[in-house]
Amino acid sequence: MDKVVSLSKRRGFIFPGSEIYSGLGGIYDLGPLGVELANNIKKAWWKNIVRERDNVVGLDSAILMNRQVWHTSGHVESFADPLVECKNCHTRFRDDTLPKSKNCPICGKKDWTAPRQFNLMFKTHIGPLEEEGTETFLRPETAQGIFVNFGNVIDTMRVKLPFGIAQIGKGFRNEITTGNFLFRVREFEMMELEYFTFPETAEKDFEYWQKERMDWHLSLGLKKESLRFREHEDNERAHYATRSVDIEYNWPFMGWGELEGIANRTDYDLKQHAKMSGKDLSYFDEETKKKIVPYVIEPSIGVGRMMLALIIDAYTEEKAPTAEKGEAETRTVLKLNPTLSPIKVAILPLVKDVKLTKIAREIHKDLRENWETIYDEVGTIGRRYRRQDEIGTPYCVTVDFDSLNDDAVTVRDRDSMKQERIKVDEINNWVMKKLSRP
Numbered sequence: 001m002d003k004v005v006s007l008s009k010r011r012g013f014i015f016p017g018s019e020i021y022s023g024l025g026g027i028y029d030l031g032p033l034g035v036e037l038a039n040n041i042k043k044a045w046w047k048n049i050v051r052e053r054d055n056v057v058g059l060d061s062a063i064l065m066n067r068q069v070w071h072t073s074g075h076v077e078s079f080a081d082p083l084v085e086c087k088n089c090h091t092r093f094r095d096d097t098l099p100k101s102k103n104c105p106i107c108g109k110k111d112w113t114a115p116r117q118f119n120l121m122f123k124t125h126i127g128p129l130e131e132e133g134t135e136t137f138l139r140p141e142t143a144q145g146i147f148v149n150f151g152n153v154i155d156t157m158r159v160k161l162p163f164g165i166a167q168i169g170k171g172f173r174n175e176i177t178t179g180n181f182l183f184r185v186r187e188f189e190m191m192e193l194e195y196f197t198f199p200e201t202a203e204k205d206f207e208y209w210q211k212e213r214m215d216w217h218l219s220l221g222l223k224k225e226s227l228r229f230r231e232h233e234d235n236e237r238a239h240y241a242t243r244s245v246d247i248e249y250n251w252p253f254m255g256w257g258e259l260e261g262i263a264n265r266t267d268y269d270l271k272q273h274a275k276m277s278g279k280d281l282s283y284f285d286e287e288t289k290k291k292i293v294p295y296v297i298e299p300s301i302g303v304g305r306m307m308l309a310l311i312i313d314a315y316t317e318e319k320a321p322t323a324e325k326g327e328a329e330t331r332t333v334l335k336l337n338p339t340l341s342p343i344k345v346a347i348l349p350l351v352k353d354v355k356l357t358k359i360a361r362e363i364h365k366d367l368r369e370n371w372e373t374i375y376d377e378v379g380t381i382g383r384r385y386r387r388q389d390e391i392g393t394p395y396c397v398t399v400d401f402d403s404l405n406d407d408a409v410t411v412r413d414r415d416s417m418k419q420e421r422i423k424v425d426e427i428n429n430w431v432m433k434k435l436s437r438p
């Protein structure tokens with residue numbers, strides 16, 4: 001895990017938030033490569049959930065919402081974790097995450113305050129007055145933006161049940177204890193689908209989405225043995241859910257833990273909002289000529305948590321011959337699915353020779369029209385390959401002195417390290433064939 005954290009910082013994936021001011025608990029920034037990886041994860045999710053389906057549409061609702069939303073949804077009342085404080089060292093913990101022995105992880109004592117419910121929502125104020133009436137919250141989930149727009153989507157999109165509304169956006173939770181790098185933070189992006197369906201088929205749809213979501217993780221290359229389903233116990237479920245199943249990942253720092261949650265939220269949210277807003281949030285079924293309030297199945301996953309699982313799963317150290325000497329050395333490779341790799345192609349002149357760099361720059365100009373690329377002429381070719389391996393670049397294009405005669409370049413594959421000679425004017429098509437766009 002330390003190696004993953006170090007690589008993430010060193011190679012510009014993830015930086016601690018506000019680092020020059022000693023950071024801020026549970027807040028991280030995405031570096032130049034991190035933002036590319038996150039964008040690719042989001043694009044892959046959107047493609048799978050929205051673009052490739054007839055019955056799912058997208059939405060981007062505001063982070064700030066009328067505070068009544070959070071009263072109606074039950075979050076003001078119930079979105080809380082049990083907080084306990086060690087009476088000896090005064091460190092605070094989430095009660096349900098303490099070890100079974102209940103000894104303080106900091107000082108080892110066993111003297112706790114009684115648990116009290118701590119609400120995880122961040123408060124803020126709208127407008128210039130800081131009084132109770134202007135108070136609202138930063139959203140802890142994007143789902144409520146979907147529920148309050150349910151009527152707008154039905155009126156404008158001619159959707160037919162069952163249908164989904166998908167959204168990607170920031171969520172904020174004032175977690176009692178953060179940690180394990182991106183696993184538990186206080187500000188994070190979420191990818192959420194609310195799949196509205198008939199109450200009678202909700203259970204079947206729940207099963208369907210479990211499989212769909214697991215297949216997606218596998219399609220992106222997460223290892224089968226690193227993933228499993230776990231059904232929630234009765235006392236674990238959120239206040240709105242009748243059934244919850246997590247897709248868990250086997251994290252190196254804690255073992256099995258939630259990667260994605262799938263919940264059956266029933267008609268709870270729509271009914272609550274209809275009741276409190278006085279607006280009709282039902283769906284008119286043309287076939288039965290009846291109004292119904294749909295049930296909703298919700299798969300929900302954090303972009304950062306997904307990114308962490310992908311980096312951990314892809315991180316590989318292996319023996320490999322160096323380009324220069326042919327002797328074995330350890331190389332670090334991020335074997336990311338190429339669709340997700342921040343950089344798709346690196347263009348490298350063998351040495352800094354005017355003729356070679358000219359060709360390399362032309363190839364770079366051509367390829368960057370379609371792909372995230374990088375041009376690098378600094379250091380030995382072996383070093384430059386290693387640098388690309390570490391950030392997961394699937395292909396390196398090298399321009400050498402033979403290129404001056406045969407109008408061809410060498411393309412090196414990240415995983416096999418095999419090299420192929422390709423004509424310069426065929427590279428674009430070659431890359432196109434190799435890589436699918438998210």
Ligand code: ATP
Binds near residue numbers: 185261302304306
């Ligand atoms: P927990 O019980 O571990 O606090 P939760 O069950 O409340 O989590 P959900 O409400 O199901 O979490 O959140 C949906 C998804 O959002 C999670 O599967 C996870 O990927 C992500 N997520 C939730 N909380 C955090 C967090 N604090 N930091 C990073 N990602 C998070």
